[in-house]
Amino acid sequence: MTIEFETPKPIVNQQVMLKTVAENMMRPISREFDENEHEIPWSYVEFMHMAMKAAGGGGGLTVTEKPQEGDEKRPPIGYQKLAAQIEVLAWGDVGMYLITPGGGLGAAAVAAAGTPEQKEKFLTRFNSDIPTYAAMCMTEPGAGSDTSAIRTRAVLDEKTNEWVINGEKIFVTGGDKSFTHYEKLGKGFIVVWASIDPTAGRAGMRAFVIESGTAGVKINKLEKKMGIRVSDTAAISLVDVRVPFENMLGSATVEKNNTGFRGAMATFDATRPLVAASGLGVARAALEFLKEKLEENGVKIRYGLPRQKLSNVEREVIDMEIMLKSAWLMTLKAVWMADNKKSNALESSMSKVKAGDVTTKITQKAVEILGPIGYTREFLLEKWMRDAKITDIYEGTGQINRLVVARNILGYSGKELR
């Protein structure tokens, strides 16, 4: 091991390619799909599906490693590549990045907790010819970050060997595209977290795959949001939904441990730096726009001067750069650890804390500094500020992640530090 910061060639190449996608397929329609909430940008969806399939990475944006030839073993960079991909796409339009076709978090749950048969049954569809989605349903009206408070119940009907599921789910990213039948989309599914034994707390939590079109599932509404409007956020009710026994991920016996739940939490260790990366793409877009506008107006940032000689605007921009660059390095470190199979619970939460902070600060400051140019819908900056805020909320709010960081550095359990 050593300390090195040279961006690997495959990542550089990929960044160049995706920048073209961002500039040509995303930015030009960014405003249109912000103004027309819940419309689907088919051009982007179909293009991305085709492009990813052509690149051999079917199944959406996932960790991919080309098989290595010869004896020369290079260290894995799959997660690093993925984080870099996400950063560039989010630089284009973070909402649109979120609807990049593929299995998303739903498929991730199957991949993490499913049997080989389940993976075969549920995951191959993402390689088909038409874009296909899956979504994860965790949050409920009364259970946000405290996922152990989930009320959705799954009861086994022993006569038919089916699970009967009842409950309410909200904030399901991509829920509509995963469940509703669209002509141009393949048949997707949602993964619903429910309890099979409410007395067992987290140990009783299981994930169930519910195929698109299953009776009893209703998309009640698509939320109207501050930002990332092109990404659908569904509220779903489940009334006597019946799924085959084998659609449950993991074991049906409830033991006195939380392995099922831990599985869900472990997914977060892997995905938090990716969410950080998506936020940082937006922040970079905002900072670049700010610097561009300043330069058009004759303001150049004089790096190297002591603070006392800088204008306030220069100081703000320099501080923003420090925030953005350091947050990106923290994200890279977290995914590098994941690639190298190092436990990264602390680093991945720290990267999310930092990215949530700096993404909101940078975009909000940029709007402030540019005044009317920042606030007008003539430019995308105001949208980026609205888009950015979600970074500090989803995949664990900044506060939850602070709690995770604190428990890690203090060596405290959830009981010791509530």
Place this chain on the structure above:
Amino acid sequence: MYSFEPNEEQQMLIDVVSKYAENDLRTSSNENEENKELPKKLINKGWELGLLQASIPESYGGFGERNAVTNVLALEEMAYGDLAGTLAVLTPSLFATPILLAGSEEQKKNYLPKIIAGEWSPYTAALIEMSFDFDPNALKTTAEIVSDKIKLNGTKAFVPYAKEAHEILVYANLNGVTQGFIVPKDAVGLSISEEREKLMGLNALPMYKVELRDVMIPLSNRLGGASGHDFELILASLRLGSASAALGVAKSSFEYAKNYAKEREAFGVKIAQKQAVAFMLAEMRTEIEAMRLLTWEAAWKLDNNKEDVCVSAYLAHTGAADMTMMVTDRGVQIYGGHGYIRENPVELLMRNGRGFAMLLGLAIV
């Protein structure tokens, strides 16, 4: 490739420095500050770890090659023990490293072997000036070429070990460009203040004002020889020296605060079990990590001759200085009233922590 772990050699060095920082510097830090003194034995022990020696090639009497990343790691680790002690141990680097980076062959041959042979010996450098907008690229101390000599005028502040130094590397403004000049202790017109500098912190480190009144030195004493040198990379190295020392100070305060919060009880629980305190600690740890990576990256750029190294070093220094003020302030805050009492180390760490915004030129990687 991205990679975030010190190599084996670096790890071994970190371990050795860490031992010294933990056992020698950390235990004596407060006493030294109160006595306004650093025992020579302590300095020599740190000198013997060979940080500077390992940066100098064999041809000049050393046993290695300068590596900025390695130096960043070692500096953070040592400053974790004590800032004044670290700056004292490494004061000769302020003279030797610029010579290594930008000196003429003659200067390298003349000074490097002499400095690193044997015990710690006082060679130092003078950069800081006493003005609110002190700017290393616009110095008020002037250099003028007068036939075959250089004439220096101005006043320098915060010069460590100036009184005993054999030679001082004085930075001055030559036609708008910062250049280094080697000034021997017996130069006519050079005077060193009787009294030591009295600062908010760093009182164990002897520092002086240095006045130059029409000091004449030969052209060959210009760093790099008669045609001079590029100051940019020296400045980047100074910024990274400051940034890495800042990381060590911040880490020290964070560790003290964390341990204290796990001991101290209030309302029947440890104060670390209160989110108000736990979140402060989480943010301290996060910000230290953020600035550490920024500093590492800039140092790596220095080692690999990357174009934007100067901006990177500037950003790392600026960010690390801010971060260290925030972290050391919180260190005191978490201790509450006890943090305000000088017998608790977080008190000194906060006074030292403020220094990084202006203490440029006291550490180099």
